[in-house]
Structures are given as structure tokens and as C-alpha cells.
Amino acid sequence: MNDALEIDDLTLWLGMLEKVVDGSTNMVVVTDRERRIKWVNATYSRVTGWSLPECIGKRPRELLHGPQTSAEELSRLASLIRQGQSVSNFELVNHKKSGEPYHVALNIEPIRDAHGEVCAYLSIQSDITERRQQERHTVELKQRLEVAQRLARLGRIDTEVETGRPRWSSEVFRILGMVPDEAPREFEGLLAFTVPEDVSDLRRSLADGVEAGEELDVEFRVIGRHGQQRWVRCRGVPACEDGRYTLPRSWSVQDITFYKMRLEEKRQRNEELNQLVLARTRKLEESNRALEEFSCALSHDLRSPLRHVAGFAHLIKENLAKGSVDDCLGFCDRIVQAAGRMQNLIEGLLSFSRMGREGLNVERVDLDAMLREVVVGLHDDAGLRNIQWRIAPDLPAIQGDAVLLREVWINLLDNALKYTGHRDISEVEIGWHPHPDGPVFFVRDNGIGFDPEHAQKLFGMFQRLHSEPQFKGDGIGLALVRRIVESHGGRIWATSKLNQGATFYFLLPNIADSAMPSDWGAVESVHAIGCRCGDSQAVEPGLQS
Known part of the structure; x- marks a missing residue:
């Protein structure tokens, strides 16, 4: 530059400079001390669209500055020039002759005369528009990637190219x-x-995957800084160093908590569906058993009265053909009795089947009032029989179907009266005692009892342990009682010895706390009655409290 200062004629100096830099890929501008353009190279004209004759005598700002040029940056640039400082890589947005903006990096060097005064400026400008577009595009891609990763809950653990730091x-x-x-x-x-x-x-x-040199894909739980627990899935390819595999240098880290939650919800729904299927399967099995019981009824019990009707009708026909009518009235009575028995069987079957089709009408049931009403009705139907009733005071109120529970008491008490019919005094005791699962009620009689080995047959459809001539019945009552009790979530069982009476127990769950009797002495009194009867099997196995 000192050599250049020895050239007094600026025009001659520009001629020499033109030959040197006219073919440069950078834009070169020479201005005087007033910042008026003296010369531009061909690259400047090609980029900006301003020819050398159009530029001479103009200040750069008159040609290049536009709406996207930063006034703040222009002010800072002007301050540096006024101070006589060199400007290096000063970035600015200029505008071409067409008005198109472009990014430029300025390098401005002041040229001084022999006295050290600034006599001109040499400006070398680089068009960095493409680089800035690439940088902006890279930033946009990075931002989009971050958004996509955030939406996918996907992060990364990488090594920075510039610093080598993870x-x-x-x-x-x-x-x-x-x-x-x-x-x-x-x-x-x-x-x-x-x-x-x-x-x-x-x-x-991780150790197994690294040893095999295979892609690692692991899922595990993490506890965050604030104690929150989340599931993450990490994937990476092991790095190979000197023939040995090590943990990957790059990992993808995905938050899969939401996915795991949905899997757990799906598992729970499947479990609920499985339980529902099992419950419906059990109901279907019960329905199938009921159908088998109906088939048995139709093939056996219903055929007996039909045979009687057909047989006696045939006898009537033969007697009428012979002209004998004396025995016909007796045969007609037998037909009526058989038809009545058939009607009872059909009504019992309808009651039994209705249990499988109709839901429970759950309400608060006052068992004490219900039971005393049932006892009065049965006592009146018994006529002149000597019956001794013993009923526990303060029977608890429960939640259940009043109509169905009434059938339970009617069938159990009618059963007790039936099998005590040969006794001079029929003794029937009704009581209960508390249990953690619910109250246990019992009906005890002094009838003929039954063989304990056959206790399970009592509650089957059309199952009877005594011959029909001795005791009337169709084997439906206790089966109906069992189904009603089980439909309430309870269970029923019986204990007995031949000729020593029988005791029928049934448990009904979900007794209200407020229904527990206030007079516990009365409950103990009833329980004591049961003990005095000498029944050593008063509580079902598994119900002992």
C-alpha cells in the first residue's frame, strides 16, 4: 500500500488496479474521500446491475440501499468509516438495480496519502446471499426437525461436529x-x-447387544427431575473400534409413556372383556344345565301324569263300552288329580325358568314383617294341625328382591310343614346369626330328616329323597330356592339326620350396617336354641367366623 501512495495520479493508479482485479469473483469498489464512486469492477456491475458509467460520482448508498437495509447497521458502518478504521466482514443487506435484495460481506480499507490523510477507500464486497440462504434453510430444517421430534416425543444424544462433545x-x-x-x-x-x-x-x-454388534433397542423407565416417571425407548448402532464393539455414539431417545399407557389400558380392557366372557360363559353353562333339567322334566315327571290320564281314560272307555259306569267316577277323579299334578309341575317350571330371564328388583326388604305374614298364611292353610312356631325377634332388613325372597320363605317353611306332618306337634324354628359375609338364616324342623350323604341332591331340579305316596311334591321348590339365593349372591345348604329333623341354611350378603339388631341378647338366644337342638353342623364349612 505504501508503494501505491507513491502514485500521485489516482487515474493512473485505478488503471493499474483495474487490470489486477477486474477479473476477480468479488466486487471491488473504489471511492474518493467523500465516498463517491470512482471505479467498480465488472463483477460489481454483473451482480448489482449498475454499470461503471452509472456508478461514477454516486455514493454507494444512493445505488444499493433499500427497504431491507438495516438503518442501525448503516449507522454503525458510518461510524467506523468516520473513525478511519478498517472494516472487516461487515454484513449488510443491499439491493440490486432491479430492487432484488442480496446479502453482502464488506471489507473496506481507507487509502491514505503521504501526509496520512484519507484520500480514497477500497471496498471489496462478497455476495453471501447463497450462503445466507443455506444457513437460513439449515436453521429452518433444524427448527422443523425439533418440532417433529417434539411431536413424536423423539430426542437425540449426539456428538457435536464442531466441538466433539456429546x-x-x-x-x-x-x-x-x-x-x-x-x-x-x-x-x-x-x-x-x-x-x-x-x-x-x-x-x-445393553451388554448383550454390544457383544453381538447388533442394533440396540431398549425400553425402560426413568424418573425425572421432579419425580415424574416416564417410559423411554432408546435405539442406536454399536460403534466399532479396533475390531471391538462399544456403546453407540448416537442414540435416538423417544418418550413412549403415552404408548405404554394405552397398552396398559388395552390390557385392562382385555382383562375386563375376558372376565365378562367368563361371566357370560358361566351364565351360558347355567342355562345349558337348566335346559338339561327341563329335558329331564319333560321326559320323566311330565310323562307320569300323562300316562295316568291316558290309562284312566282308557279304563273309562272300556267300562262305558261294557255298560258299566260305577267305576268311571273314580277314574275321573284320578284323571283330575293327574291333571292337577301336571298343572303344578308346569307352574313350577315357569317359575324356575323365569329366574333366568328376569333381573332382580333390588329394594330394602323387612324380613321380620315378611316372614310373619308368610307364617300366618301357612298356618291358616294347615288347618287343625298342631304347629309350634319359634321365630327369632328382630330379623334384619336386607337389600334384595322382595317377591323372590318371599318365595324362599314360602318354600322352606312349606317344606318343613310337609315333612313334619306325621308328628303330633310340628316344630318349626326360624332364626339367624351374623357372619362377616352377611347374615345366615336357618329353618329347622323336627321332621323325618334325610340321609346326609344325599344332601347335595336336595337342590337339584325334580330331586326328591322320599317317595311320592308318603309325601306330596314335585322336586321344584328347593331348586327354585337355590336359584333365588344364588341370584342374590348367596348360598344355601342343609344338615340333617334320619328321623331327627333337618335344618336349611342360606346366606344373603350385603346386609346394611343399620340393619344389625340392637338387641344382641336376642340373637344369642336364638343361636342358643340352635345349639340346644344338638345340631353339630349348624354352620357350613368355610362360614365359621
Whole structure:
């Protein structure tokens, strides 16, 4: 530059400069001390659209500055020039002759005369528009990638190209509830947040994958900075160093908590569906058993009265053909009796089948009032029989179907009266005692009893342990009682000895606390009555409290 100052004629100096820089890929501008253009190279004209004759005598700002040129940057540039300082890589947005903006990097060097005064400026400008577009495009891609990763709950653990330091993406910090920072952070740093119960299996899986040199894909739970627990899925390819595999240098880290929650919800729904299927299967099996019982009824019990009707009708026909009518009235009575028996069987079957079709009408049931009403009706139907009733005071109120529970008491008490018919005094005791699962009620009689070995047959459809001539019945009552009790979630059983009476028990769950009797002495009194009767099997196995 000192050599250049020896050239007094600026025009001659520009001629020499033109030959040197006219073919440069950079834009070159020479201005006087007033910042008026003296010369531009061909690259300047090609980029800006301004020819040399159009530029001479103009200030650069008159040609290049436009709406996107920063006034603040222009002010800073002017301040540097006024101070006589060199300007290096000063970026600015200029405008071409067409009005199109472009990015430029300015390098301005003041040229001084022999006295040290600025006599001109040499400006070398680089068009960096394409570079800035690429940088902007890179930034936009990075932002879009971050948005996509955030939406996919996907983060990364990578090594920075510039520094060689491992770093977490912002999504990894978010998963752990942390504020992003610039500290070096490796994959081991993420493993430090692993739920303790998962550490052993996780380490084993990582070691096995590295040893095999296969892609690692592990899922584990982490505990965030604020105690929140989340599921993450990490994937990476082991790095190979000197023929040995090591943990990957790059990992994808995905938050799969939402996915795991949906899997658990699906598992729970499947479990609920399985339970529903099992429950419906049980109901279907019960329905199938009921159908088998109906088939048995139709093939056996219903045929007996039909045979009687057909047989006696045939006898009537023969007697009428012979002209004998004396025995016909007796045969007609037998037909009527058989038809009545058939009607009872059909009504019983309808009651029994209705249990499988109709739901429970649950309400509060006052058993004490219901039972006393049932006893009065049965006592009146018994006529002149000597019956001794013993009923526990303060029977509890429960939740259940009043109509069906009434059938339970009617059938059990009618059964007790039936099998005590040969006794001079029929003794029937009604009581209850509390149990954690619900109250246990019982009906005890002094009838003929039954063989304990056949106790399970009592509650089957059309099952009877005594011959029909001795005791009337069709074997439906106790089966109906069992179904009603079980439909309430309870259970029924019986104990007995031949000729020593029988006791029928049934448990009804969900007794209200307010229904427990206030007079516990009365309950103990009733229980004592049961003990005095000498029944050593008063409580069903498994119900002992």
C-alpha cells in the first residue's frame, strides 16, 4: 500500500488496479474521500446491475440501499468509516438495480496519502446471499426437525461436529423435566435417571447387544427431575473400534409413556372383556344345565301324569263300552288329580325358568314383617294341625328382591310343614346369626330328616329323597330356592339326620350396617336354641367366623 501512495495520479493508479482485479469473483469498489464512486469492477456491475458509467460520482448508498437495509447497521458502518478504521466482514443487506435484495460481506480499507490523510477507500464486497440462504434453510430444517421430534416425543444424544462433545437434544431435557443447557451429556447421563428396578435388566440387554454388534433397542423407565416417571425407548448402532464393539455414539431417545399407557389400558380392557366372557360363559353353562333339567322334566315327571290320564281314560272307555259306569267316577277323579299334578309341575317350571330371564328388583326388604305374614298364611292353610312356631325377634332388613325372597320363605317353611306332618306337634324354628359375609338364616324342623350323604341332591331340579305316596311334591321348590339365593349372591345348604329333623341354611350378603339388631341378647338366644337342638353342623364349612 505504501508503494501505491507513491502514485500521485489516482487515474493512473485505478488503471493499474483495474487490470489486477477486474477479473476477480468479488466486487471491488473504489471511492474518493467523500465516498463517491470512482471505479467498480465488472463483477460489481454483473451482480448489482449498475454499470461503471452509472456508478461514477454516486455514493454507494444512493445505488444499493433499500427497504431491507438495516438503518442501525448503516449507522454503525458510518461510524467506523468516520473513525478511519478498517472494516472487516461487515454484513449488510443491499439491493440490486432491479430492487432484488442480496446479502453482502464488506471489507473496506481507507487509502491514505503521504501526509496520512484519507484520500480514497477500497471496498471489496462478497455476495453471501447463497450462503445466507443455506444457513437460513439449515436453521429452518433444524427448527422443523425439533418440532417433529417434539411431536413424536423423539430426542437425540449426539456428538457435536464442531466441538466433539456429546450433547442432549432439547427433547431429552423435556422428557426428564430439565431446562436445556450446554454441558456435555452422554448416554450414561440418561441411564442415571433409570428406575432402580430396571437397571439390572437394562444393563444386561445393553451388554448383550454390544457383544453381538447388533442394533440396540431398549425400553425402560426413568424418573425425572421432579419425580415424574416416564417410559423411554432408546435405539442406536454399536460403534466399532479396533475390531471391538462399544456403546453407540448416537442414540435416538423417544418418550413412549403415552404408548405404554394405552397398552396398559388395552390390557385392562382385555382383562375386563375376558372376565365378562367368563361371566357370560358361566351364565351360558347355567342355562345349558337348566335346559338339561327341563329335558329331564319333560321326559320323566311330565310323562307320569300323562300316562295316568291316558290309562284312566282308557279304563273309562272300556267300562262305558261294557255298560258299566260305577267305576268311571273314580277314574275321573284320578284323571283330575293327574291333571292337577301336571298343572303344578308346569307352574313350577315357569317359575324356575323365569329366574333366568328376569333381573332382580333390588329394594330394602323387612324380613321380620315378611316372614310373619308368610307364617300366618301357612298356618291358616294347615288347618287343625298342631304347629309350634319359634321365630327369632328382630330379623334384619336386607337389600334384595322382595317377591323372590318371599318365595324362599314360602318354600322352606312349606317344606318343613310337609315333612313334619306325621308328628303330633310340628316344630318349626326360624332364626339367624351374623357372619362377616352377611347374615345366615336357618329353618329347622323336627321332621323325618334325610340321609346326609344325599344332601347335595336336595337342590337339584325334580330331586326328591322320599317317595311320592308318603309325601306330596314335585322336586321344584328347593331348586327354585337355590336359584333365588344364588341370584342374590348367596348360598344355601342343609344338615340333617334320619328321623331327627333337618335344618336349611342360606346366606344373603350385603346386609346394611343399620340393619344389625340392637338387641344382641336376642340373637344369642336364638343361636342358643340352635345349639340346644344338638345340631353339630349348624354352620357350613368355610362360614365359621
